[in-house]
Amino acid sequence: MTNGPIDLDIFAELKDATGDEFAAELVNTFLDEAPGMIAELKAAADASDADGYRRAAHSIKSNANTFGATALAELARKIELGGIPATGDPTDAKALEASFAKAAAALRTLNND
Amino acid sequence: MTDAPGHLLIVDDNKVNRLLLSRNVELLGHKASVAENGRVAMEMLSSQSFDLLLLDIEMPEMDGFQVLEAINADPDLRELPVLVTSSVEGLDNIVRCIELGAEDYLPKPVNKTLLSARVSSGLEKKRLRDEQRRLLERFATTEVAQDLQESGFAIGGKRANASVLFCDIRGFTTLSENLAPEATIDLLNTFYTLMFEAVTSNGGIVSLMLGDGLMALFGVPQPLNNTAQSAVAAGHEMHSMIEMLNHDRLADGEESLRIGIGIATGEVVAGYAGTDNRATYTCIGSTVNLAARLEAETQNTGSRILVDQETLDLLDGADVQKTFGKTQIKGFSDPFDIHAL
Known part of the structure; x- marks a missing residue:
């Protein structure tokens, strides 16, 4: 079942496997860490650091998959595979930021349920 | 889980x-x-x-x-x-x-x-x-491996105090004449497995295998608290293992094995002998000769384990079966007091 930015089946599975309390903490950790990862992605793009750029996208993809943030994961995967854009091109980073904001809002709601 | x-x-x-x-x-x-x-x-x-x-x-x-x-x-x-x-x-x-x-x-x-x-x-x-x-x-032998790791490989020996144990199957030649070669190897493998276990579980190492016998060292290359005590404990364990083996052999209608054990304690020179390409950890000195002679003497005296005076002195409450005073040992000019355990 997909409801908005979060695949609820995947999210339920995570809670089931690790416990509700732990899953809630893990969501908070992700919400704390993700802005840093997006910042790293931007910094890597500015510095033409292709490895750093790929790694930041890879991390976001990996975590998005954990929480069932399917759209965010798919976008991050495209960025990971797409390679570094021309120096200073913020298109990918901006799209990723917007997708993360949606996923984050949905995860916050789920955490408060 | x-x-x-x-x-x-x-x-x-x-x-x-x-x-x-x-x-x-x-x-x-x-x-x-x-x-x-x-x-x-x-x-x-x-x-x-x-x-x-x-x-x-x-x-x-x-x-x-x-x-x-x-x-x-x-x-x-x-x-x-x-x-x-x-x-x-x-x-x-x-x-x-x-x-x-x-x-x-x-x-x-x-x-x-x-x-x-x-x-x-x-x-x-x-x-x-x-x-x-x-x-x-x-x-x-872990000990030899450890010694090699710590001090490196070098031909040459160093002096140390150790107990040397010789063990031999009595009348093995006669015994093996009645056996197929495969059965003889099987028997030797069983024998060595049991004897190695007795030696290593008491902190010793087997340094030589000699046909139907072996030489074991206690106290080299790694020091032991009481080399004599460990060697004698190994000797007793060897005898009880052979008794268990004989129990099975008798049930299968096979002849019993008998072993003799000689143990001597004193200064030895232990180290690697051979060439840079092929060397063995070994031990030489009159203590080694004496242990080998004591093992041979078990047959003459009908003893299970024969030890020299130095070994006996280090034992904590040994059960001496018999002392053979002033025994002349081949290769040694002075006679020894030797003890059957």
């Missing part, structure tokens, strides 16, 4: 992944430690012992491929099972992990059931490898 708990090291640069994998591993009943990149992981591996590594690939400073290479190059770590847990893209990357020695690859997000199965099988492999190493060491 039937696994014995293992200690796993989780290597991942992402905090969410570290927390999640730790949680999963702990829920499986194992202990988890974490490292945030390959360099930190290698530092931890050099100072602590782990049973299994859960390794991410994409990491700053030192990535998973580099960790796999470093583990391969280190003889102490080579046998550590590694499970790669990654969402790395591309089959070629997965193949590369396996080629670099990873046991298996688990895609992220890691499925709990799959993780449980892979961790169990990885820990089982580790257990079997450890077991294999222990068996190998029993026959190659």
Whole structure:
């Protein structure tokens, strides 16, 4: 079942496997860490650091998959595979930021349920 | 879950992944430690012992491929099972992990059931490898291996106090005349397995195998608290093992084995003798000759174990069956007091 930015089946599975309390903490950790990862992605793009750029996208993809943030994961995967854009091109980073904001809002709601 | 708990090291640069994998591993009943990149992981591996590594690939400073290479190059770590847990893209990357020695690859997000199965099988492999190493060491002698590691290989000996034990099967030539060659080898293998066990479980090493007998050393290369006590304990254990073997042999209508044991204690020169290409850890000196003569003397005196005075003096409450005072021993000008235990 997909409801908005979060695949609820995947999210339920995570809670089931690790416990509700732990899953809630893990969501908070992700919400704390993700802005840093997006910042790293931007910094890597500015510095033409292709490895750093790929790694930041890879991390976001990996975590998005954990929480069932399917759209965010798919976008991050495209960025990971797409390679570094021309120096200073913020298109990918901006799209990723917007997708993360949606996923984050949905995860916050789920955490408060 | 039937696994014995293992200690796993989780290597991942992402905090969410570290927390999640730790949680999963702990829920499986194992202990988890974490490292945030390959360099930190290698530092931890050099100072602590782990049973299994859960390794991410994409990491700053030192990535998973580099960790796999470093583990391969280190003889102490080579046998550590590694499970790669990654969402790395591309089959070629997965193949590369396996080629670099990873046991298996688990895609992220890691499925709990799959993780449980892979961790169990990885820990089982580790257990079997450890077991294999222990068996190998029993026959190659850990002590000699350790001595080589610590002081390096050099032809030449050093003086030390040790107890030397000789053990021999009585009338083996007559016994083997009635046996097929295969049965003789079988019998020798059983004999050596039991005797090695008696020697190593008492802190000694078997330094020579001589047809139907052996020479064992107690106190070299590694010192022992009481070399005589250990050697005599090994001697008694050898006799009780032969008694158990005879019990089985009699039930199968086979002839009993009888052994004789001679033990002498004193200064020896122990070390590596031979050439740089082929050498053996051995021990020489009059103590060795005396032990060999005492073993031969067990036949003449009908004794189970014969020891010299120095060995007896070191024993804590020995049960002396008989003392043969002023016995003339071949190769020695002065007579000895020798004791049957």
